[in-house]
Amino acid sequence: MISPTRDIKTKTGTNAGMSQTSGGCLQNLLDNIENITDQVLPLIIVTTVLDVALNTSKISESADSKELVTVGNSVIKASEKLISSLVKPTDTSDSVSFTLDTVEVQVFMIGPKFTSDQIPQLDTKNASMDIDLVGIAKSNYGTTAVAFMSYNSMENLLKPDFFNTSDDTVKTMMSTVISATLPKTTNTKLIKPVNFTLKHIREFDPSGSLSCVYWNISEWIVDGCTVLETTSSYTVCSCVHLSTFALIMQTSSPSDGDSLLDLLYLVCVIVGLVFFSLALLTFALCQWSPGVNNVARINICISLLLAHLLFLLTQQFLSLIRRHQMLCAVISGVLHFLFLSAFVWMFIEAVLLFICVKNLSQISSKKREVLSSGFLCVIGYTVALVVVDVSAGLVPEGYGSEYCWIKRDKGFIWSFLGPVCVILALNTILFISIFIILSSTLKNLNAEVSQMKQTKTMVFKTLAQFVVLGCSWIPGFFTNDSKELEIIFLFLNSQQGTFIFLVYCVLNKEVWQQYRRCFRCLCCGLKPNNKSVQKKC
Template structure:
């Protein structure tokens, strides 16, 4: 087909559609010539780039379609560039320079009298490859093509790198491609180094990543950043593909909404008040409650300290964040306290399981299982070990913008991992407890009152686990949703309120004690009133 028949008419660009682009790509992709003169290849490449520019206008809002077209452009370009390679006994080099694409092809033959080939340079990007060693594995012949795309970042967008990472991503270099056309054995003996010029300034404290395109996303597998300065970065890769240098920047902290800040402070304060009231109730009513309160008391204590520290940290965040060490310490202590709360929740579930197993001796056995000193050691040593191991593996994992766990290297799983494990184990324990209770209920008649009490306790602890675990599970889906973020903060801040309602307000023994206190207070008030008269 004549080349002129494929060239889009600029006068009709206003009528350009995606189908037009697909047709042009299909026609060029069906070219079967093995070797083409550079001027023909240049013309075809111009058609591809013109079509690419039109598709960027037509499909500007369709990222998925642009990704597909980007893959097509890369594949067609590599196919056209491969037709520049022709048989040679010595060496052969050809360059093509267009507005949005610069290409260099270098080939060596069996009689090439060179020890090494010079670096390939395109559009201020450089590639060092051991083509001589590659040719030795291909009967003395090999060819390499190096291409730089100026407009490809608009199709293969940097946002396709680590899409779950909440950072601002941008291209720090042009997109480049490297191939070994008409070379049967493409195994690399040594990594290939790319020196990429920065197309924008490097932001302080940003993260640079050497990446390659894998059909739908940018990934780092097989590539690493060797060195970098203000102008250039050197990437090393163990394979050839389409590469780029991506810069990640932590999003700037948005301006806080005074109303939301006030609501958050009030909500946390309310939760702290009810946690204090719960702890006071347990301290005064300990003798009247028919259960081991050590796990629940320590759970409330851990939550109280965690929420209090969180409130103070957020209240004075601008001062704490100025000192990175203090910020990291606060994050580590919060990590420990929240983990401790979940460990105590697990201990309470285990104690419940043991009590149900010994349902005929509910009262006595529960006290004989483990003493409060042993439970205290378990409840606080386990989270301390987790935090210690986390610090040892990744010392810089604490101290995000909010003085919490950083998301780098998925370090947040040092918290979410144990939480998910504990919630899973608690679920298994509760299934087992329910089975045991059903069996006991069918066999025992004289102990029905004890079984009923145990079923109520099971229900309360189950509600407690939902109260504590539900908000953190919801936290997996908060990213990007303001509504879910508000729900997450509310549920977390009101954990103390829910615990008070479940274990105090809905507890018959506690209500009776409250009535006694109220009567005593009323009697005292009346007596004082009569005395004054």
């Protein structure tokens, strides 16, 4: 009677190599668990054996479907058998619950002298269950028990791809895998359907189709389960039987148009990164006049260069990064900070440009330094840092979406969109003001050929400021149903570095003069840092 228990103790007690158990040892362990009859085991033994069984059930990602299904079925069967050993006779009611890294378990038992008509809701971190246990007990001589388990990594074995549908869709596991059983109960027929509330563990896609499914030997099926209610954060499922359940979302497979859009994004971002780098190199190497303040432009380039580069690398290695939720959340927080700081610097640049145009009769790269560079740096990065800190403090789970970006749950996306909307509105107003002041100034110029050429250059530089100041992000709010707007937004969004390089480097006389001097000296084989030699050149 106690030999299976003793055997299990031997396999799990002090064997340090158990965490590296091979498939054969795992199967032996599961077989021994199957040999447990109706005995009641101490909680410490059950938790120890269950933890070992679940930890040693991890197999390589290259395993085929048959192997995954076999191990998954064995683990579920052994887990339910182990949990049933916690059920013991009671006159009124009793409960047992525990939490491991791999699973959360709750067991509730009632006896013939149980008088309450209500059963406490069985809750885990990511799921809950409502069941009419009193009705079931009436058909079992007043005695029954329910076991509720929420697995944290079972989806690696019972993959969502095992949900066979006729449509060619992408299937995503939206909840933890849960299991509900009636251990040591003769008549397991449900009097009323049981309801499960499953918390979404990944970002909800409104265009996706949700299905409440249960595991049937080798596949996920929907028979007997329906979706009662769904929100962006949870779904309520109703089932007429108990089993192992999950929530699977189906989304359309990426179309050729989406693939082309991804390729366009990749090319545009890489081109933008090149021009961000060229602009930063120019700002660093050129000797600027004392009155020129490039601090905002330099920091716009730095912030957007790092943000676009990090986001690009994240998307390229998304499948690897998604396995580490903490890393994904940290990346989304860093992206939040970098993009916000870029927008703050765009606002600072808009203010400095407005002051420049307001005080001078024509556009010039020379302007008085209104604020010190150090003070501007404090503003540029502190504002973004405060927003991110407050956001993370209020909703720490808001970071780490399916694409390692900000989650849309609970309106958390507005921690980014809110500041961006305010800055874009202010920058648009400043841009319009700058354009009106500039137009008034240009009317006073004589229509000479040289001045007309200068006027065209100034008009182009002014229009390019629309992109430099971030106003080109506005179409992003209206791209939901328009591929054309999405392409325009994608191009302008990724080319801010290109416009910064054109406006402040290519079309800047000071830069070209230094370029010509350097080129002449290099062609002559002379060192450009020698002033006398430079003059000779």
